[in-house]
Amino acid sequence: TGSIQVIKTIHFALMIGPMLFGLTSYFFILIPQDAIFYDDSNVLTFIPVVVFIIAVPAAFIMFKSQINGQLQQNPPTERKLAIFQTAHIIRMALLESAALIGVVVCIITKTYINYIPTGIAILLMLMIIPSEFKISEQLKLSRNEQQQLFN
Secondary structure, eight states: OHHHHHHHHHHHHHHHHHHHHHHHHIIIIITTTTOBSOOTTOGGGGHHHHHHHHHHHHHHHHHHHHHHHHHTTOOOHHHHHHHHHHHHHHHHHHHHHHHHHHHHHHHHHTBSTTHHHHHHHHHHHHHTOOOHHHHHHHHTOOHHHHHHHHO
């Protein structure tokens, strides 16, 4: 249970960064400067969408391939949790990068449109909060292994 708390703490730390940065930029930078919703004449406006389209699938594909690749070696039970933690941090970092780039471009272009990919990335982060059940499913743990790790 202590290991899961560490994974959850890392998860929330990676998730809270884009949330706080986005809120701060919205209230202290964009509102006072009379920002607009969308500016199709600025090429930077499209960068967060491109990054989002690349980073989000890459995050989930890399997570799955790393988990599956490592589990084929049939590691000890304790090592499986470390494998999950490493793969999860990489997945979260890719999602965080998509969210942060959206916020940075909002600030640079003084537009709100790129809060949409940021919001979607944060929602995805909320959907993948680690739990004993999710970890067990993704690592394909037996009942014995579950008891060993979570009790």
